[in-house]
Amino acid sequence: MKKAYVFPGQGAQFVGMGKDLYESSPLAKEMFDNANEILGFNITELMFSGTDEDLKQTKVTQPAIFLHSVILAKTLGDEFKPDMTAGHSLGEFSALVAAGALSFEDGLKLVYARALAMQKACEANPSTMAAILALPDEKVEEICKSIDDVVVPANYNCPGQIVISGTMNGIERACELMKEAGAKRALPLKVGGAFHSPLMESARVELSEAIESTSFSKPICLVYQNVTTVGESDPEVIKKNLIAQLTSPVKWTQSVQNMIADGATDFVELGPGSVLQGLISKIDKSVTVSGKQ
Template identity: 40%
Template sequence: MLAFTFPGQGSQLPGMGEPWTSHESWELVIEASDACGRDVAALLLDADADELRHTRNSQLSTFVLSMVVLDAVERTGATFSIAAGHSLGEYSALTATGALAYDDAVRLVAERGEAMQIAADEHDGTMAAVLGLDDNLVAEACENTDGDVWVANYNAPGQVVIAGAPDAVAAGGAAAKAAGAKRLMQLQVGGAFHTPFMQPARDRLRKALAEVEIRAPSVPVVANVDARPRSDDNEWRSLLAQQLTSPVLWRASLHALTDVGVTTFVELGPGKVLTGMTKRTNKAATALSVGAPSEIDAFMEALADSAPAVPAVLGGENLYVTERLIVSPCAGIFALDSDMGDGQPIKVGDVIGHVAGEEVRSPFAGTVMGIMAVEGERVTARQPIAWLRTGDAT
């Protein structure tokens, strides 16, 4: 069972978009710039480390590059059964599963980054990783420290991030070292994220979330705030807002993925931070990362090596001799024809919908048994759009 995971802020690198400029998936960068009114290509190609460290820049650039990588991987035909994302990466996971339309997600991420940047500017804060100490002892060190310091991320065994006011974080780190921590590592971020310091950003993000459609994801997504897989759309607005002021339960999320049968974890986006956390948390799992086009072949080879001799049915409908799939002619945003739906009889050449302005026509006559793509979803070339039973229409 395969899970796609998506990195958060801190994984960005100067020039991280350069390997992708000649790849077909680079079109997503242009779409992102149009959606949010910012030059995303400049962030991915020209911004230096200091510029990318700003929250409004790091979040947008990391999200868009993660979607470029996802698009490239999906063009190979690879599919996943469940997804998760670390902090910002949760937006990537929701977009990957069709819960958020790409342009809506770009605008949400831009708004989230801006809101968190403003909150950080108004309330000085920092973050530090505590290495080599049990989770409960780190939490106790924070609780017993005077001042504002909290656990922000439970990342992996022996890796917990604390955040808050700079003096309190330093004191909490010292208390953790006194309790046996091997090392305290200051993080190069501009705020105390996932703490009460982000309450103003949470209030602003709620308004932005209320203005977008959130659909049920095509596969479950594990939420940061409680490490539970969710396959409906009911709670995501609340979860995404709550996430800003709650600790990221990433270690528990990795355990949740393992508990449902995931054996292969693939990190899509810049850096390899999540891959390292996966290896620390589940030593028996296969942990891979794809951040550049050159890594796609290795990813495909690893999947081939781990594939069962007889393909397993992971869910969905079995296609019999009278059933056919209609696939996308290209990559892009899918729009369903207003007259098309389940039970609709169609003829050869009838239009199912459009992808990036190109018509999706049926090469078969029959009856639509199900629409497999979601309105507003980004689909890849040859991705199934509809499932039909042939012979019922002429």
């Protein structure tokens, strides 16, 4: 019986996130207040009582989800005994901080640097993403390769659900071809840009400098990373994978399958929403999934 803690990525945010934590835990209050100082703006006000539009800004969304997830893990105290951790995209930073590979302060600074770099890349390269439902992974990959524009698989979320990233024209053409090939749905997403694709190269370069100059430690358990899908504990390998993550696909399906193969029977999602619980249940119905907000 092994317990895996998993951490959500962008899209899980909601107005009021983290407010209960702030009001019920002195430690949480201290960490949230500290975050406002580190970031130089009042993120807690936006999280607790902002608007959906406020929370949709990448520079707010990413640190907000990170804060909710990590502070939740820290308030569990001795109850938090992971055998392994993993996070979806942005959530990988939460997983690393929760597992002790990064300090809270450094993790927050990196997440904010990542958000700003991604925002900049989105503005420089207008691009988008689309969700493809009920088409085999191989078929999605084949169609992406057949398009002249940049179009790549970005998130392998669960069997039958892949998100693709690319140029506006490329994604439009890909959606037509996916439907022709039998996809149940091919839905363009309301996102700022083509995350986890070559169009994020400028953000990867910018973030790599911040990651290289940050101190990482050996985590208390294996952290299953999006790029390699296997448990990592070597700080240098972790850094390399984090840098590669921005332009590489999030292999969530494969990561969860590897965690289960390595003995995970109980998955707990920490942070806003319950998206990962749903995905894990679709990947393998035999495991237990639960969550805390």
